[in-house]
Amino acid sequence: MDTDAIRAATKDTLLGFGRMNGSGLAGLLEVADGQRTARLEIERHTTGIIETFDDDARHAVVAGTHDVRALLGEFDADRARQS
Numbered sequence: 001m002d003t004d005a006i007r008a009a010t011k012d013t014l015l016g017f018g019r020m021n022g023s024g025l026a027g028l029l030e031v032a033d034g035q036r037t038a039r040l041e042i043e044r045h046t047t048g049i050i051e052t053f054d055d056d057a058r059h060a061v062v063a064g065t066h067d068v069r070a071l072l073g074e075f076d077a078d079r080a081r082q083s
Contacts, residue, residue, distance in 0.1 A: 014028075050068075
């Protein structure tokens, strides 16, 4: 998605949220560091994905024998070949 599309989608999300929860949107305006908050949300989402790994896979990631970024790169390459 290009920058304009991301901006439009984000604005639509905020407008929808504001219609449903105006006071919540006002609270969001008080957040001084939206970038940090977004990073925390990405980390929370990533944690949720890693929680789905079995114990052996999580231990392999901790030990460094499995590199999640490398595995994601393989996934992207596999997906590109299938397209």
